[in-house]
Amino acid sequence: MQFSELIIKLGSAVTASSFDRDRQLDPILTGLAPIDTATAGTISYIEGDKFAKFVSSTAASALVLPMNEAIQAQASDRGIAWIAAQEPRLLFAQVIKLFYQPFKLPAGVHPSAIVEADVELGENVSIGAHAVIQAGVKIGNDVTIHPNVVVYPDVQIGDRTILHANCTIHERVRLGNDCVIHSGAAIGAEGFGFVPTPSGWFKMEQAGYTVLENGVEIGCNSTVDRPAMGETRIGRDTKLDNLVHVGHGCQIGSNCALAAQVGLAGGVKVGNGVLLAGQVGVANQVTIGDRAIASSKTGIHNNVDPGEIVSGYPAVSHKLWLKTAAIVNRLPEMYQFFKQSQRN
Amino acid sequence: MQFSELIIKLGSAVTASSFDRDRQLDPILTGLAPIDTATAGTISYIEGDKFAKFVSSTAASALVLPMNEAIQAQASDRGIAWIAAQEPRLLFAQVIKLFYQPFKLPAGVHPSAIVEADVELGENVSIGAHAVIQAGVKIGNDVTIHPNVVVYPDVQIGDRTILHANCTIHERVRLGNDCVIHSGAAIGAEGFGFVPTPSGWFKMEQAGYTVLENGVEIGCNSTVDRPAMGETRIGRDTKLDNLVHVGHGCQIGSNCALAAQVGLAGGVKVGNGVLLAGQVGVANQVTIGDRAIASSKTGIHNNVDPGEIVSGYPAVSHKLWLKTAAIVNRLPEMYQFFKQSQRN
Amino acid sequence: MQFSELIIKLGSAVTASSFDRDRQLDPILTGLAPIDTATAGTISYIEGDKFAKFVSSTAASALVLPMNEAIQAQASDRGIAWIAAQEPRLLFAQVIKLFYQPFKLPAGVHPSAIVEADVELGENVSIGAHAVIQAGVKIGNDVTIHPNVVVYPDVQIGDRTILHANCTIHERVRLGNDCVIHSGAAIGAEGFGFVPTPSGWFKMEQAGYTVLENGVEIGCNSTVDRPAMGETRIGRDTKLDNLVHVGHGCQIGSNCALAAQVGLAGGVKVGNGVLLAGQVGVANQVTIGDRAIASSKTGIHNNVDPGEIVSGYPAVSHKLWLKTAAIVNRLPEMYQFFKQSQRN
Structure with a gap:
């Protein structure tokens, strides 16, 4: 598929593109690839800081980019065609559908x-x-x-x-x-x-x-x-x-989204838009409010308020958990101090 | 099924019932329902304090109740037929069998x-x-x-x-x-x-x-x-x-009962009547004594004595775990005190 | 199978055996059995201290032993034929193959x-x-x-x-x-x-x-x-x-070896020779270096260096975790001291 054809098919999903400035840059795209292993003829995407550095080295012929002019300019300078949107991951999901359809059993x-x-x-x-x-x-x-x-x-x-x-x-x-x-x-x-x-x-x-x-x-x-x-x-x-x-x-x-290996015991009530990360466990009859989030491996024994973010076992607010998890690693020092103080 | 017929079928499983006092209250029961969403014609049950409040509002025509005269009177006052036993959950399990048989493949x-x-x-x-x-x-x-x-x-x-x-x-x-x-x-x-x-x-x-x-x-x-x-x-x-x-x-x-997502490594020995709650893990070659209990997500690396209740990772006695789990959340204060004390 | 035939079939896998000293001790072996429940005619093995004590009581006719002369002598004294190697578990795995082949579907x-x-x-x-x-x-x-x-x-x-x-x-x-x-x-x-x-x-x-x-x-x-x-x-x-x-x-x-109920989120990179024990969880995009080890139930949110051994949630070095896990159980005393100190 020609890059220009891709843009037409994506329609209003594309907010900006290299095509706006340079209509000559119109590579033929034959497939999708991760940015760090992409070869010529593929379209790839970056999301977040971790992969941005690969714009300077990727062999992809086209990229799905965030609305970041510096990155877009970098791609253009390297002769890479690009499309961009506020939500590049959503745009890339739309791109995938143009290149791949999952296997469909015949009727x-x-x-x-x-x-x-x-x-x-x-x-x-x-x-x-x-x-x-x-x-x-x-x-x-x-x-x-x-x-x-x-x-x-x-x-x-x-x-x-x-x-x-x-x-x-x-x-x-x-x-x-x-x-x-x-x-x-x-x-x-x-x-x-x-x-x-x-x-x-x-x-x-x-x-x-x-x-x-x-x-x-x-x-x-x-x-x-x-x-x-x-x-x-x-x-x-x-x-x-x-x-x-x-x-x-x-x-x-x-x-809601429940990640892999989450377990809910009997009679648990989960609200709308709740996210439970991997290996979270929820005890019998617990209620979890709308839009609450539990980070991975959290063990939830008590109700969680709407919008709350919880972590740890037993679950506490994510903020408190971050603090205590860091301090737990200072326990050897604290314990030594405690023993010494007791002796005095 | 008529309520009176239900009582006959349950026989000695029923310890007390509204029928003992009021033979006119004999509704036709067509199915089972949770107490908070029950409709007329259904039989439901309460167990524990959490659901007792629903006796005052449920639309169920009959209830399985504990041996609690106040709750029984409340049901009677609302014109709800009831049966009761020392173990209402067991009685309710027997009631279910009268209304439902799981699918049986033909011979x-x-x-x-x-x-x-x-x-x-x-x-x-x-x-x-x-x-x-x-x-x-x-x-x-x-x-x-x-x-x-x-x-x-x-x-x-x-x-x-x-x-x-x-x-x-x-x-x-x-x-x-x-x-x-x-x-x-x-x-x-x-x-x-x-x-x-x-x-x-x-x-x-x-x-x-x-x-x-x-x-x-x-x-x-x-x-x-x-x-x-x-x-x-x-x-x-x-x-x-x-x-x-x-x-x-x-x-x-x-x-024994092993709840969902429990994992036992190789060569683990588990006694009789042991209860392992959800997501418990037990390491290689560990021995767990009769009637021991592990609460959810417990990680057991060492042998557990008969009758012991353990929690946490690594597992300790449930009592100790309750204490330490509460104190962990005071660690930020303790740490501040520790830092200050050191400075002095 | 005669013990002498077993030795021939195992060839160089056997480093030492009772046969070197006593060619009369040549039992017929009909199967495999755990050392503590073995009966006459079976071959069993011990590995590690835990099972060594059973050499004095086992009814097995032959044993796979470590290169430990005391244990070998004890077996010989009891009239038990034995074979030994530096890695008795590997030798026993080779013995099993002589007695058992898994079911093979016909071509x-x-x-x-x-x-x-x-x-x-x-x-x-x-x-x-x-x-x-x-x-x-x-x-x-x-x-x-x-x-x-x-x-x-x-x-x-x-x-x-x-x-x-x-x-x-x-x-x-x-x-x-x-x-x-x-x-x-x-x-x-x-x-x-x-x-x-x-x-x-x-x-x-x-x-x-x-x-x-x-x-x-x-x-x-x-x-x-x-x-x-x-x-x-x-x-x-x-x-x-x-x-x-x-x-x-x-x-x-x-x-690598990943034990039961391990979960890797998306985009995790795991090196060579890595061991993840049961119920370990690894978060999105984490990198785990070669030959790293995570003990059971570890929750890994950050990269793990090659050769590192990690434990706990969030994962820390196994050594630190052993220390802090022990001190956590002293928290009730420490907390009491802290409360008292504050009051003073």
């Missing part, structure tokens, strides 16, 4: 798939080889179900939703439109409910529902459990990374 | 399943679509194997055991009666055994067995590894939540 | 497997029941693909590589020779890339490649993500345990 039901008699199929559905769709499942339009997926009975799947290979959707799951369930994820399996009795654990059957609203994504091998009653619910456009555990009865709001 | 071998010639099948076995059962596997009576499960050769599966979709049972696994293996779990795969040599890692083949005694449950996408020799063993009625890792050669006792 | 394509028309198959390939190999996949010689594996289009698989049941290999994956992907692992799925916008998350398509060099092993239910551009790469002979997450764009060197 139709593969002859080796098992689709039971009373399954309702929407239009233009793709069901891959060896997938198993059981009784009473309702599948919307343009749904893609990759090979070896298993859907238990009594499941509803909204339009354009994608189920990747080897994932499992259990009974009483409701998937909205435009959801993506990645490979190996297990949605709607029994919550971990056992009541201790003198003769051992008594199993609490999990009779509730698991609801994923429109636009939810669940990462590979993540698990979202079905509750004993009511719903486990994940709100619109919330994204979960790989190996995340969502316990039974959790209520997660919209537009 | 028989699905024509698309691959069952190799010398597999021994018990009576009344259900094998789902596209399941693969390899040579020399012995399957007991009333076993359920859901779609797309893979069983490697040389596996024994006890009566009434359930294998959920997409799980994998490797060679040399022995599953007892009444076990449940949830979706995506991998039982009996090779332990992580590599010996460092000057020319790189030398793989230690894992020639042992993986034994799950009767009544063991393994959560979705959990992994229980096969050892180099001897056994990895999980004792009777022990329950593992999702995404738990049990390293090769671990010996776990009976009636 | 050939199972009739129920779906192999699309233009797949390139090497020689002597085994493809198990219900496996699905999609368009344009290239498979080397002697490759084993177990039942219910799914391979997306545009994947290359090197010679002798093994894919265990229910794992998923996504588009744009390049697997080297002699790799092992364990059950349920997901290789090359989309990285977690979402750009925040006023109207919600904008998905960044992941257009890069996922490359596993020769001899890489990935544990059960682990996930290795595909990047937006460039490569996620795992170097030669690096081994990952179960439930490990490798974010998009990570570059891991050769001969």
Whole structure:
């Protein structure tokens, strides 16, 4: 694709470009590459200070840049075509879509798939080889179900939703439109409910529902459990990374992002726009307010206020944690002083 | 179901009920619901102080209550039928079974399943679509194997055991009666055994067995590894939540509960009745005594005595941890004092 | 197998043995067993002080021992045959191979497997029941693909590589020779890339490649993500345990070992010979130098120098961490002293 064609396709997403000044600089672009390993013919991008230095050495033919005139001039001086926007990462995400589309299973039901008699199929559905769709499942339009997926009975799947290979959707799951369930994820399996009795654990059957609203994504091998009653619910456009555990009865709001290996125990309430970094753990019944942020490995036992940023285990405000984490490393000195003072 | 019928079915599990005083209050119950979102016609339950306040506002027609006369009177005053027991959670678990049974695969071998010639099948076995059962596997009576499960050769599966979709049972696994293996779990795969040599890692083949005694449950996408020799063993009625890792050669006792994302390194010995909360990690060869408890995210490097409660990383007694965790947050003050004292 | 035959088969791997002194002691060995539960006819081994005491009581007929004359004499005195080497664990790993070979799927394509028309198959390939190999996949010689594996289009698989049941290999994956992907692992799925916008998350398509060099092993239910551009790469002979997450764009060197439940965020660079113990977490874009070691549960936010040993959260040198972790438990005393001092 010619650079000039790229600009036309991106339209108003581009705020400024080298093309505004020099229409001769119009390289042919054949692919994408990281800035430090890019070769001629590729388009790359920089974001943040760490990668800015590579503008002086990259072999990329085009760059996605921030709205920074010095960097833009540096690129122009080196004969590199560039486009820029206030949010270069968003612009680059739009560029990627022009060069790459993820694999799309062809429409139709593969002859080796098992689709039971009373399954309702929407239009233009793709069901891959060896997938198993059981009784009473309702599948919307343009749904893609990759090979070896298993859907238990009594499941509803909204339009354009994608189920990747080897994932499992259990009974009483409701998937909205435009959801993506990645490979190996297990949605709607029994919550971990056992009541201790003198003769051992008594199993609490999990009779509730698991609801994923429109636009939810669940990462590979993540698990979202079905509750004993009511719903486990994940709100619109919330994204979960790989190996995340969502316990039974959790209520997660919209537009959240939960990074890899986060674990929510049972009945956790998460507001809207919440960010939980990798390996965060949240205890039973805790409530986390809107737009709160927890940094990686935080262990949350108590409620978190809206907008709060927490860290550490047990979680405290990120500011306090930064202070105490630094002072912990002075403990050897402090302890020596303490011992000496005691002796005196 | 009529409330009066429910009481009859529950029998001696019910210690007291509104029916003892008012036989007119006999609503028809159609389902279960959480107390804060319950609608007319549902039965719900409260447990603990947090939900007790909802008795004054719930729209549920019936409640499972603790043996607390004030709360019982409050329900009666609002015209809500109720049943009560010393252990309301256990009573509620029994109520659920009257309203809900999990999906049961029909008996028989699905024509698309691959069952190799010398597999021994018990009576009344259900094998789902596209399941693969390899040579020399012995399957007991009333076993359920859901779609797309893979069983490697040389596996024994006890009566009434359930294998959920997409799980994998490797060679040399022995599953007892009444076990449940949830979706995506991998039982009996090779332990992580590599010996460092000057020319790189030398793989230690894992020639042992993986034994799950009767009544063991393994959560979705959990992994229980096969050892180099001897056994990895999980004792009777022990329950593992999702995404738990049990390293090769671990010996776990009976009636334990391991919450989500717990990880046991190799050769860990866990006693009976042990509770490990979410994201706990246990180092190689550690021994944990009977009825010990570790709170979430605890990192256990040293042996834990029977009955001990531990927290923190590295794990200490829960009492000490509570103290130190509180004082850590006073470190900025302490440090300032320390600096000042030094200057003087 | 006769003990004398074992010695012949092991050849130069054996540095010393009871056979050098007593050729009459030549038991028949039928299997392997842990030293504390071994029965007559088995060969076992000890390593380290913890198990040395069992030489006086074990019922094993033969032992793999360290080069320790006292222990060797003790075994001889008890009539136990033994072999010894500087690295007894390596010697024992070689012994195991004489008694046990892991299950090998028969060569050939199972009739129920779906192999699309233009797949390139090497020689002597085994493809198990219900496996699905999609368009344009290239498979080397002697490759084993177990039942219910799914391979997306545009994947290359090197010679002798093994894919265990229910794992998923996504588009744009390049697997080297002699790799092992364990059950349920997901290789090359989309990285977690979402750009925040006023109207919600904008998905960044992941257009890069996922490359596993020769001899890489990935544990059960682990996930290795595909990047937006460039490569996620795992170097030669690096081994990952179960439930490990490798974010998009990570570059891991050769001969590393990542224990269970380790998580690497995006763009992490790991050198050669690095050891990360269980549940370690590494933040975005961090660089870890060659031969560095992180102990279990370490949270790494900053770069780690080559050869450094780190612990704690946030990670500090292991030596400092040992000191501070001990002093943290003295905080109650220190705090009392601090309060008292302030009052004075």
